[in-house]
Amino acid sequence: MTRLLKKVLFILFAANCLLAFSQKVKLTPQSKISVITCGPGDQIYSTFGHSAFRVDDRTQGIDVVYNYGTFDFTTPNFTLKFARGKLDYTLARQGFRYFLLNYEEENRWVKEQVLNLNLHQKQQLFDYLENNYLPENRDYKYDFFYNNCATKIWDVLKDTYGENLHFSEDYLDEYYTHRELIRQNVAINSWLGFGIDLALGSVIDDPATPKEHMFLPIYTMRQLDLATLGDQPLASLPDSLFEPRPTRPSDRFVSTPAFWLALVFLAVLALTYIDFKNNTRRRWLDFILFLVPGSIGLMILFLWLLTDHTETAGNLNLIWAFPLHFFVAFIVARKRGPNWVARYALFSIALITVCALMWMIRVQIFSPLIPVVWLTLVARYFFLFWSYQKPKIA
Numbered sequence: 001m002t003r004l005l006k007k008v009l010f011i012l013f014a015a016n017c018l019l020a021f022s023q024k025v026k027l028t029p030q031s032k033i034s035v036i037t038c039g040p041g042d043q044i045y046s047t048f049g050h051s052a053f054r055v056d057d058r059t060q061g062i063d064v065v066y067n068y069g070t071f072d073f074t075t076p077n078f079t080l081k082f083a084r085g086k087l088d089y090t091l092a093r094q095g096f097r098y099f100l101l102n103y104e105e106e107n108r109w110v111k112e113q114v115l116n117l118n119l120h121q122k123q124q125l126f127d128y129l130e131n132n133y134l135p136e137n138r139d140y141k142y143d144f145f146y147n148n149c150a151t152k153i154w155d156v157l158k159d160t161y162g163e164n165l166h167f168s169e170d171y172l173d174e175y176y177t178h179r180e181l182i183r184q185n186v187a188i189n190s191w192l193g194f195g196i197d198l199a200l201g202s203v204i205d206d207p208a209t210p211k212e213h214m215f216l217p218i219y220t221m222r223q224l225d226l227a228t229l230g231d232q233p234l235a236s237l238p239d240s241l242f243e244p245r246p247t248r249p250s251d252r253f254v255s256t257p258a259f260w261l262a263l264v265f266l267a268v269l270a271l272t273y274i275d276f277k278n279n280t281r282r283r284w285l286d287f288i289l290f291l292v293p294g295s296i297g298l299m300i301l302f303l304w305l306l307t308d309h310t311e312t313a314g315n316l317n318l319i320w321a322f323p324l325h326f327f328v329a330f331i332v333a334r335k336r337g338p339n340w341v342a343r344y345a346l347f348s349i350a351l352i353t354v355c356a357l358m359w360m361i362r363v364q365i366f367s368p369l370i371p372v373v374w375l376t377l378v379a380r381y382f383f384l385f386w387s388y389q390k391p392k393i394a
Helices: 003-020 078-083 096-105 119-132 149-164 178-183 191-199 217-226 257-278 283-305 325-332 340-360 370-387
Strands: 032-038 050-057 062-070 088-095 110-114 139-141 239-242
Touching: 032 119, 032 217, 050 096, 050 119, 050 149, 050 217, 062 096, 062 149, 088 096, 096 110, 096 239, 110 217, 119 149, 149 217, 178 191, 191 283, 257 283, 257 370, 283 325, 283 370, 325 340, 340 370
Parallel strands: none
Antiparallel strands: 032 050, 032 110, 050 062, 062 088, 088 139, 110 239
16 A cells, blocks of 8 residues: 555545544444553654553544644744743544554554443543543643653543552562663663763652653553453553564664764873873863863753753762863863863862762762763863973973
């Protein structure tokens, strides 16, 4: 089937759904409601997978997905709102076939768990979703850990069925911290993984509760396997709707942060050795090695204090990436700055040492790649201290 034909069929199906929803719908006994869980994708927004509700009542021409994982790119000041954690996410309703087609094209697995509901319970959940889809109700305040497409599944079920819905505390074989849960989906030696470890704070190194594990769709799916509604199992075992095609894994080490950080480390060592031998100082290099950490520190400070992101609080990367470095960078760029620059270089080394100690006692878990950054900075900061003790330097 060509892509054009698929799109035509989707338009016809969507038109049929609009007619079906033009008045309040009463589900038939043949209807079913299920939870759809989708595997991770290659894009940043799809890294952790996805969860959604499906309502299927084909005797009335209804087969739609209620998707809590959408947002509007045309929102005024979109980038600023996204950065500050103030962007509203939206409940979308779309045809299931079109929904599934997206995941087939992205080659991401899709599983379905049919909820064991009687007709009255189906109608309750359907009415809740329809009411939530009203324009005045569909927007919600997104939170990466506590209010996303996966956590919404349980929240909606709990709101609908109340005390009749029972959470199973025994669905986990092992408990993880939030950072460990993230690393189950994001490779440490990737730019996304490295960036996450820089941006998120010590608050994500506390053990996650069983319910907090469910910010990841895979854990919501596991919970639904064991949860009960009344004295009955809540959902059936997952049924595969699409299995991904085998792909060749990408193994390009030259594109990883480990490769580039090591390359920078070796380059800085080589240039520092040449400066030492020639009794010179490359001011542009010192400028960069203070400006970049300082810029990172200012960004960390912004994410911690000036946004609504809960996961960026208590970020001890702020110690080695000291925001004052940004301003000191313009001083070390001079041919000869004030004498306190030498002491500031030793102070900067001390900050890195403090971070290493914080890591050892597990106050915060840093990226395993960060020692390469620290060694790069320490080598150059020691040279800067030495250079200011010399009476003559170019």
